Amino acid sequence: MEAIIASAIAVLGTLLGSGITLAFQQRTTEKGHQFARDERLRQERLDAYSIYAGALVNYRRCLVHLWFCLHEQPPPEDADEVRIRAFDLRASAQEALFRAQMLTDDVALSRAAEEVLARITALYKVDTRTEVDERRRDTRDGIHQLVMTAKRHL
Secondary structure, X not given: XXXXXXXXXXXXXXXXXXXXXXXXXXXXXXXXXXHHHHHHHHHHHHXXXXXXXXXXXXXXXXXXXXXXXXXXXXXXXXXXXXXXXXXXXXXXXXXXXXXXXXXXXXXXXXXXXXXXXXXXHOOOOOOOHHHHHHHHHHHHHHHHHHHHHHHOOO
């Protein structure tokens, strides 16, 4: 009888040990999967935010050039050609914005990203060199601030 009880206890102990081991393995596996998902999302955000910032810089540079084409005599380049490039760069910036917005849960970051794009779009719509220089500084600082804000979400 004692042998049967000892055998049953041994089987029960083995089953209990196996169950505990399985629970720990499942928990460890789930933590590993969660870490991988979090890291993948972090990398996607890093890519999206970087691409958006780069698109803003290119769009901004093109609009500054457009301002000079519209206001300098003789213009350094045909303004219509530069305007077409600016439209293409704006479309690229908008696409990058949409991707960044899809990857963030932060409403304030999303709005800030939209606002920087709007400020850049208005950059060349001024009459004087002083105004364009002020907007250049403002939009450069806006891009920098957006990057610093996005960095906190990585």
